[in-house]
Amino acid sequence: MGTLSHQEARRTYDRIGSLQDSQRFYEDQATSLVLQHGDFTSAESVFEFGCGTGRFALRLFEEYLSDTANYRGVDVSPRMVRLAQSHLAPHSARAEVILTEGEPPDGEPSESYDRFVSNYVFDLLSHDDIRAVLREAHRMLRPNCLLCLSGISSGTGFISRIVASAVSRIQSIRPSLVGGCRPVDLLPFLPKSKWQVRHHSKVVAFGISSEVLIAKRC
Numbered sequence: 237m238g239t240l241s242h243q244e245a246r247r248t249y250d251r252i253g254s255l256q257d258s259q260r261f262y263e264d265q266a267t268s269l270v271l272q273h274g275d276f277t278s279a280e281s282v283f284e285f286g287c288g289t290g291r292f293a294l295r296l297f298e299e300y301l302s303d304t305a306n307y308r309g310v311d312v313s314p315r316m317v318r319l320a321q322s323h324l325a326p327h328s329a330r331a332e333v334i335l336t337e338g339e340p341p342d343g344e345p346s347e348s349y350d351r352f353v354s355n356y357v358f359d360l361l362s363h364d365d366i367r368a369v370l371r372e373a374h375r376m377l378r379p380n381c382l383l384c385l386s387g388i389s390s391g392t393g394f395i396s397r398i399v400a401s402a403v404s405r406i407q408s409i410r411p412s413l414v415g416g417c418r419p420v421d422l423l424p425f426l427p428k429s430k431w432q433v434r435h436h437s438k439v440v441a442f443g444i445s446s447e448v449l450i451a452k453r454c
């Protein structure tokens with residue numbers, strides 16, 4: 237099944253802009269679990285891949301991070317980067333948001349972060365890109381620090397299975413209609429030799445199933 241190229245993802249999310257936050261009706265339940273299980277109060281350096289409008293980061297600053305913690309977000313969409321920079325302006329001394337070309341973050345320093353977050357981004361990447369971004373996440377995280385992911389997943393009951401297969405079908409015909417996203421189960425992408433799973437769950441909101449995965453970097 238084809239996925240959006242990085243250029244197509246950029247065009248799609250430049251068009252979507254702040255409307256992305258209207259997806260909170262099904263995302264919030266999963267991202268709240270990420271916040272609950274990600275132990276962000278003890279984090280000193282957080283990296284977010286595909287930060288969108290900066291909504292998750294703002295919540296981190298307002299409710300979880302210590303006064304000394306730093307945040308770095310990246311996104312492929314210039315419009316998203318501008319939105320995130322503006323939402324995070326009150327925290328600009330400790331928050332930076334960078335535009336990328338969509339590549340895995342291979343220019344980031346090794347063992348320099350204690351949280352690697354990505355919400356609803358892996359579900360629009362190719363399997364090769366998912367593996368490549370996870371390799372970088374493992375390299376960037378300090379030992380025993382946490383990978384924190386959420387995204388659209390395969391369904392768990394009758395309705396969510398039907399919704400998941402409808403989303404997959406739409407994505408295969410006209411990916412931009414669903415922001416390039418399709419259900420992807422992330423657990424099989426984490427080799428046991430590299431990651432120890434601390435929390436894994438699926439939640440269903442309005443028929444849409446999301447996976448939440450928190451794993452410790454071995």
Ligand SMILES: C[S@@+](CC[C@H](N)C(=O)[O-])C[C@H]1O[C@@H](n2cnc3c(N)ncnc32)[C@H](O)[C@@H]1O
Nearest residue numbers: 245249286287288311312313316338355356357
């Ligand atoms: C569905 S939105 C999710 C945004 C945000 N994480 C959230 O939960 O609201 C996907 C985001 O990932 C960004 N994105 C897509 N492909 C990317 C890539 N290869 N590298 C960085 N960002 C990417 C998009 O521009 C968009 O902001």
